[in-house]
Amino acid sequence: xTRHHRAVRALAAAGIGLLAAVANxxxxxxxxxxDFANQLHTYGIYGAKDYNAWLGKIAxxxxxxxxxxxxxxxxxxxxxxxxxxxxxxxxWQFLGAAIDFYCxxxxxxxxxxxxxxxxxxxx
Numbered sequence: 724x725t726r727h728h729r730a731v732r733a734l735a736a737a738g739i740g741l742l743a744a745v746a747n748x749x750x751x752x753x754x755x756x757x758d759f760a761n762q763l764h765t766y767g768i769y770g771a772k773d774y775n776a777w778l779g780k781i782a783x784x785x786x787x788x789x790x791x792x793x794x795x796x797x798x799x800x801x802x803x804x805x806x807x808x809x810x811x812x813x814x815w816q817f818l819g820a821a822i823d824f825y826c827x828x829x830x831x832x833x834x835x836x837x838x839x840x841x842x843x844x845x846x
Contacts, residue, residue, distance in 0.1 A: 759824045766816040768809060778804055779821030786822075786829045794818060794836035 756776035763775060782797050784790075791797040794815075802814045809817075822829050 755824050759820060762820045762824070763817060766813055766820070768805070768813050768817055770806065775817075779817070780825050782818060782821045783826035783829060786826065786832055794832045797832070 756772055759776055759779060760772040763769070768775070778801065782791070782801060785800060786797055791800055798811075798814050798818050801817055802809070802811070805814060805817060819833060822833060
């Protein structure tokens with residue numbers, strides 16, 4: 724075997740090893756609840772990770788079951804169940820993050836609220 728063939732084989736083996744390592748590596752956080760908590764922290768919203776995740780999932784379930792018929796009702800539900808020191812903006816940020824992480828199919832609810840807000844509908 725020539726030196727060239729050995730070099731090609733060594734490079735191929737290294738490439739296969741690299742592909743195997745990349746294919747077996749997972750994302751930095753495989754837990755959406757942790758990612759959700761980290762997103763909330765960027766908004767200054769803190770609290771028990773499990774409680775916040777549960778509340779976000781409940782908000783999505785309420786939207787899916789039409790308990791809350793729009794984002795305004797959902798934000799009111801969250802305001803009732805989140806710490807009182809949260810600003811209204813943080814309640815809406817919580818709702819947006821919950822939808823992004825747990826029910827992205829409900830993004831239109833936020834879009835509808837934004838459209839209503841632009842048209843002068845009550846908030």
